[in-house]
Amino acid sequence: xxxKKRTVAPSWPDYxxxxxxxxxxxxxxxxxxxxxxxxxxxxxxxxxxxxxxxxAHWEFVEVPGKNGRWKALKTDAPTEWVITFGRLKFVxxxxxxxxxGLFPEQAINWNHIDKYVKSEDKFLNLFAYTGxxxxxxxxxxxxxxxxxxSKSILNWAKLNMDESRLLNIHxxxxxxxxxxxxxxRRGKKYDYILMDxxxxxxxxxxxxWKLEDKIDQLFAACAEILEPSGRLTLNTYSPSIEAKLLTxxxxxxxxxxxxxxxxxxxxxxxxxxxxxxxxVRIHPQDLE
Numbered sequence: 452x453x454x455k456k457r458t459v460a461p462s463w464p465d466y467x468x469x470x471x472x473x474x475x476x477x478x479x480x481x482x483x484x485x486x487x488x489x490x491x492x493x494x495x496x497x498x499x500x501x502x503x504x505x506x507a508h509w510e511f512v513e514v515p516g517k518n519g520r521w522k523a524l525k526t527d528a529p530t531e532w533v534i535t536f537g538r539l540k541f542v543x544x545x546x547x548x549x550x551x552g553l554f555p556e557q558a559i560n561w562n563h564i565d566k567y568v569k570s571e572d573k574f575l576n577l578f579a580y581t582g583x584x585x586x587x588x589x590x591x592x593x594x595x596x597x598x599x600x601s602k603s604i605l606n607w608a609k610l611n612m613d614e615s616r617l618l619n620i621h622x623x624x625x626x627x628x629x630x631x632x633x634x635x636r637r638g639k640k641y642d643y644i645l646m647d648x649x650x651x652x653x654x655x656x657x658x659x660w661k662l663e664d665k666i667d668q669l670f671a672a673c674a675e676i677l678e679p680s681g682r683l684t685l686n687t688y689s690p691s692i693e694a695k696l697l698t699x700x701x702x703x704x705x706x707x708x709x710x711x712x713x714x715x716x717x718x719x720x721x722x723x724x725x726x727x728x729x730x731v732r733i734h735p736q737d738l739e
Contacts, residue, residue, distance in 0.1 A: 455694070456713035458730055460556040465534040468555070468719040470503065472496025476725060477503045480543055480551065481534040486510040487549050488519075489725065497721025511549040521545040533614060536561060539586050540614035542607065552581050552607060556717050556727040560645060560684055561587045563732075567682060568593050572642035575634075575676070577627035577669075582608030582620070584645050589617045593643070596621045598630050628665055628672060635675035642678050647686040663691040667700060674704040680735055686715065688728035697731050709736045 462468065469484070470477040471492040478485050484507040486500075496503075504510065508528035513519040531544040536558065543552040561584060568574055570592030576585045577598050585597040585608065597620050599605050605624055612620050623630060627646065634641075646669065648662050666687075677683055683705070687697065694712065701710040715730040 456711075457716060458559065458713040459716050459718050460559040460727065461562065462718075463536055463558060465536065466553075466555050466558070468717045468723075468725060469506075470497045470721045471717075471719050471723040471725045473500065475500070475503075476719075477507065478555070480553075481532060483508050483529065483532050483543075485551060486524075487551075488513055491726040492723070494723065497719065497723055509545060513549075518548055536583070537565075538590060538615070539583070540611070541581070541583060541586075542610045542614055553583060554580070554647070554727075556715055557583060557647065557686070559715070559730070560584055560647075560686070563684060564588050564643070564645070565591065568643050573640070575631075575641040575644045577631060577644065577646040577673075578648045579608065579627075579645075580604060580647070582611050585620050586611055586615045586617055588643070589620050590615070594621075595619075596623060596641075598623045598625060598627050600624065600626050628669055631669070631672035631676060635672050639676055640678045640681075641676055642681045644673050644677055644681070644683045646673070646684075649688070661691070662687065662689045666692060666696070670700045670704040677705075677733075683731075683733040685731040685733075686728055687731075692729075694729050697729055701731055701733055705733050707736070709734050 465481045467479045469479055472494050473496045474492055475486055476489045476492050486503055486507045504524055508525045510522045510524055511519055512522050533540050533542055564587045568588050568591045572593040574588035574593040574595045579585055579597040579599045582597055585595050589595045602624055605622055698712050711732045713730050715727040717725045
């Protein structure tokens, strides 16, 4: 059996995975350091937690049966701050869950967008979260469509557009699959589609769904709206979906195109590898 392909997401000046282990990860976001839970950090940490807590500004403490809470470890710990990624600026903060407003492994996709998206392209960001990828596509001059089902997250994304001094991203508050299927019925096409769907979620009206029940429909809809010369990038972090299924669906719905798949990791300063899900890229055979 061949070894799975491995891709390591890059750090950048304002982000670094400092350490991981014991079910937690230690991260630096600009000048702010956080401790957050991560089920994939099942190994021993490089440094003891006492050292982590001496460094960190915030720790997210899990509470059984509840969302958990952020605990300040320094008196001057800010609840909101701004970091940069090249020419882009992103607003981060201690949200009601363990997230701070970015998934740092997505930097590999921001770089991919920077490399391949052109000013004449139409760019579609499904499950678009706080819009880092949307901002990168807009920075490249693309006609950018940002789709998310959470109004509060959409407002956060608008803050990132404003901080990055960008204009005219198309904001759509809607279920990503419903939007893609409607665009297919309308005959709309896109040059680059990015989707980073959660393992489960809620629609605009609070309806619950699981990715394993929708992944086939997502591939089908995207196959209808991707230009023949277009690119699609998919990230998944769902334990219920096997990597083999992603390859099979990609090859079934995008016949004749190249399908590149790998496991995505972040590497810590202490040489720990943190699994961040599956990365799938679909593109014409002669374009990579």
